[in-house]
Amino acid sequence: MDAPPPDGRPRPSLRLLTTAGAGQVNQPVPINTGRPSDDHGGSGLTDLMQKVAHGDKEAFSDLYDALAPMVFGIVVKVVRDRAQSEEVSQEVMIDLWRQAARYRPEAGSVTTWAATIAHRRAVDRVRSAQASAHREHAQAAREHTIAFDEVAEQVETRLDSEQVRRCMRGLTEVQRQAVTLAYYQGLTYREVAEALRTPLPTIKTRMRDGLIRLRDCMGVTT
Amino acid sequence: MKHHATDAHTLAAAYALGALDPGERAHFGAHLQACEACREEAAEFEATAARLAAAVSQPPAASAKAQVMATIDGVRQLPPRVPTSASALSLGDILRRRAAPFALAAGLAAASLGGVAVWRAQIEQNLKAQARQVQQQLDTISAVLAAPDARTAHGRAANGALTTVVSSDRQNKAVFSAANLPAPGAGKTYQLWLAQGATMRPAGLIDHDGTVILTGNPDAAGAVGLTLEPAGGSAEPTTDPLLLMALPA
Numbered sequence: 001m002d003a004p005p006p007d008g009r010p011r012p013s014l015r016l017l018t019t020a021g022a023g024q025v026n027q028p029v030p031i032n033t034g035r036p037s038d039d040h041g042g043s044g045l046t047d048l049m050q051k052v053a054h055g056d057k058e059a060f061s062d063l064y065d066a067l068a069p070m071v072f073g074i075v076v077k078v079v080r081d082r083a084q085s086e087e088v089s090q091e092v093m094i095d096l097w098r099q100a101a102r103y104r105p106e107a108g109s110v111t112t113w114a115a116t117i118a119h120r121r122a123v124d125r126v127r128s129a130q131a132s133a134h135r136e137h138a139q140a141a142r143e144h145t146i147a148f149d150e151v152a153e154q155v156e157t158r159l160d161s162e163q164v165r166r167c168m169r170g171l172t173e174v175q176r177q178a179v180t181l182a183y184y185q186g187l188t189y190r191e192v193a194e195a196l197r198t199p200l201p202t203i204k205t206r207m208r209d210g211l212i213r214l215r216d217c218m219g220v221t222t
Numbered sequence: 223m224k225h226h227a228t229d230a231h232t233l234a235a236a237y238a239l240g241a242l243d244p245g246e247r248a249h250f251g252a253h254l255q256a257c258e259a260c261r262e263e264a265a266e267f268e269a270t271a272a273r274l275a276a277a278v279s280q281p282p283a284a285s286a287k288a289q290v291m292a293t294i295d296g297v298r299q300l301p302p303r304v305p306t307s308a309s310a311l312s313l314g315d316i317l318r319r320r321a322a323p324f325a326l327a328a329g330l331a332a333a334s335l336g337g338v339a340v341w342r343a344q345i346e347q348n349l350k351a352q353a354r355q356v357q358q359q360l361d362t363i364s365a366v367l368a369a370p371d372a373r374t375a376h377g378r379a380a381n382g383a384l385t386t387v388v389s390s391d392r393q394n395k396a397v398f399s400a401a402n403l404p405a406p407g408a409g410k411t412y413q414l415w416l417a418q419g420a421t422m423r424p425a426g427l428i429d430h431d432g433t434v435i436l437t438g439n440p441d442a443a444g445a446v447g448l449t450l451e452p453a454g455g456s457a458e459p460t461t462d463p464l465l466l467m468a469l470p471a
Contacts, residue, residue, distance in 0.1 A: 074275035115272035
């Protein structure tokens with residue numbers, strides 16, 4: 001059922017790289033990484049959000065410090081262009097300020113809320129830039145596929161994301177492709193299906209199975 | 223189109239990974255409101271995806287924080303609402319769900335954008351400019367509605383439209399909202415007027431239900447008028463007023 005990679009060569013298996021030369025992706029992650037229970041320190045962020053919701057700019061300054069690296073990280077991953085990513089990230093942070101009163105702790109952690117907003121803004125930016133040139137977009141999707149190994153390697157090199165790295169290794173390769181192309185490359189599942197020349201239902205299933213494995217591996221609960 | 227459970231469950235992953243197009247995203251978002259199990263699963267998937275985001279963290283430029291901190295000084299925070307979805311909010315979502323008195327503002331969004339669906343399509347073209355423009359209008363309207371000296375008057379036009387005017391001297395602005403406004407007909411529009419003594423000054427056009435900011439200074443005006451005019455409006459009324467509402471003192 002699985003089509004070979006579009007470039008026709010066998011895909012090298014993922015490997016753990018040494019950290020030399022990977023300095024720019026090995027930044028400290030201040031919150032919520034590598035821990036089996038969600039939102040270690042999350043109640044601190046929830047308290048901060050409440051203050052921010054009341055217009056407390058000092059609290060927002062702390063919130064910024066806690067969330068901006070994650071926001072910028074995922075935005076630049078998807079958008080790639082650094083200048084545009086800076087712009088989108090600033091929009092996201094301003095949006096967190098604007099919407100602070102609408103954050104509901106019972107619906108998920110502050111980190112999850114911020115990541116969702118950031119990722120959505122990033123894919124909106126990428127897709128609006130590409131909407132006018134759909135054919136190039138499809139081409140870009142194929143190029144993304146070729147770049148997939150590189151992306152996966154970057155993920156794997158992170159020292160501070162031991163848990164994510166380990167859990168990613170627990171996925172089958174096709175699951176990892178589907179999850180990575182969607183989340184880190186910002187492709188829709190249709191584009192993922194096109195890039196991998198795989199039927200839509202198969203892609204949807206891989207995304208679901210992949211996320212279930214990651215969720216269980218990371219011990220995510222809400 | 224109706225999802226049966228299997229479809230919906232399959233889409234929860236794509237939704238959390240941001241892999242749905244805007245139409246599907248909105249559709250699935252609506253489905254989530256009706257399906258608690260799906261909501262729970264989507265929330266877990268979103269939390270999982272957030273770990274993937276945290277795993278690629280890197281610090282933004284140091285200068286970015288100062289810019290953000292400076293910008294928020296001029297950014298109005300949205301009021302809390304009673305939400306039905308854990309997902310991130312778009313301006314369209316906010317406008318759709320915003321409670322009274324912000325229903326007036328929602329009316330504006332519907333009127334100026336022709337609905338959320340169209341907005342979602344247009345977002346592809348010009349997200350930032352549009353959002354900024356709508357936000358400005360919304361901010362103006364919100365400022366009038368929230369002004370401590372805001373005064374409200376209700377009326378009924380001769381054609382059956384229900385109208386509301388809210389004005390604030392402090393904001394030096396008034397907004398006009400119409401419901402059940404019949405279509406003006408081809409080549410025609412409704413025009414608003416601010417009556418100052420015997421003089422009627424043009425105060426903007428409205429051609430379907432919604433809310434508009436009146437142009438001109440309501441402070442000096444005693445009443446708001448509504449007439450049917452040729453498309454594009456007139457310099458002075460050419461038909462009998464359908465409505466003449468005294469502005470609240």
